[in-house]
Amino acid sequence: MQPAGNHHQIIDSEEARIAQAAADAAANLTAEQIDASKFYIKQRYERYTEENHAVWRELYDRRWTVLEQQASNVFLRGIRTLNMTRERVPKLDGEGGINTFLKPLTGWQSRPVPGYLPQKAFFACLSRREFPTTITVRPREQMDYLPEPDIFHDVFGHVPLHADPVFADFLQTYGRAALLCNDEEHIKRLGRLFWFTVEFGLIREDSRLKIYGSGLISSHAESDYALNSPKPDRRPFDLERVCETDFEIDHFQPIYYVLESFEQLRDAMNEYATRVLGISKAKTLAA
Numbered sequence: 173m174q175p176a177g178n179h180h181q182i183i184d185s186e187e188a189r190i191a192q193a194a195a196d197a198a199a200n201l202t203a204e205q206i207d208a209s210k211f212y213i214k215q216r217y218e219r220y221t222e223e224n225h226a227v228w229r230e231l232y233d234r235r236w237t238v239l240e241q242q243a244s245n246v247f248l249r250g251i252r253t254l255n256m257t258r259e260r261v262p263k264l265d266g267e268g269g270i271n272t273f274l275k276p277l278t279g280w281q282s283r284p285v286p287g288y289l290p291q292k293a294f295f296a297c298l299s300r301r302e303f304p305t306t307i308t309v310r311p312r313e314q315m316d317y318l319p320e321p322d323i324f325h326d327v328f329g330h331v332p333l334h335a336d337p338v339f340a341d342f343l344q345t346y347g348r349a350a351l352l353c354n355d356e357e358h359i360k361r362l363g364r365l366f367w368f369t370v371e372f373g374l375i376r377e378d379s380r381l382k383i384y385g386s387g388l389i390s391s392h393a394e395s396d397y398a399l400n401s402p403k404p405d406r407r408p409f410d411l412e413r414v415c416e417t418d419f420e421i422d423h424f425q426p427i428y429y430v431l432e433s434f435e436q437l438r439d440a441m442n443e444y445a446t447r448v449l450g451i452s453k454a455k456t457l458a459a
């Protein structure tokens with residue numbers, strides 16, 4: 173549970189407490205017993221202040237000016253398709269909400285959560301094609317660096333890729349595999365896979381390096397470093413190698429993994445789920 177600060181005024185504390193308790197309790201349940209719908213809260217849209225919208229606008233404008241050069245075409249297509257706009261914090265549900273555009277494309281939905289979800293609860297959401305989404309807006313003092321996610325990181329940074337059918341399948345398979353695997357070592361390996369792809373992944377498109385991980389999409393400073401600095405080690409994506417690579421937080425990454433396509437990621441994940449985790453494709457993709 174995040175501490176209540178002035179940027180958390182949009183969350184109802186009692187509703188959040190109940191949802192967070194349900195998510196915490198999921199750690200002791202089997203995959204079949206978990207009901208992810210209990211982890212979600214409402215996005216009380218009317219509680220966003222003009223300051224929240226202004227912060228969103230600033231973040232959006234600053235990133236957008238360079239993303240057309242820096243970001244994967246798949247990300248750019250997603251952000252346009254979802255009708256995300258610079259003017260206001262995005263509404264998830266209801267008329268004009270991003271879910272109304274997203275659902276017909278891939279079946280994914282962005283669902284508001286009260287704060288940080290424990291691993292098992294998080295995996296359960298992904299396995300249902302639901303993305304647990306932070307709905308708070310960062311305070312202006314933390315424009316450049318925020319240790320925890322906010323709506324800009326989660327919705328601007330993550331959700332556009334969910335509009336792509338290939339990435340959408342990958343992420344659900346990832347969630348199912350992680351949910352069904354009860355082996356701490358494999359969970360750790362899958363955590364590294366998430367970090368080096370969903371959060372900090374690079375992809376080669378038209379012979380140029382592009383960013384697609386949300387940690388890069390939503391970070392002005394690190395995206396430039398990831399693409400242009402001579403310092404980091406940019407390695408070709410290899411799932412086994414990624415799963416063996418420790419990651420570091422709190423500073424720019426010393427290592428990035430570069431995909432050749434999202435099909436490469438989807439296929440490697442399917443193969444890993446089947447071969448290593450023993451999760452059949454039918455079971456993996458069962459709704």
Ligand SMILES: [Fe+2]
Nearest residue numbers: 321371386387
């Ligand atoms: Fe993230």
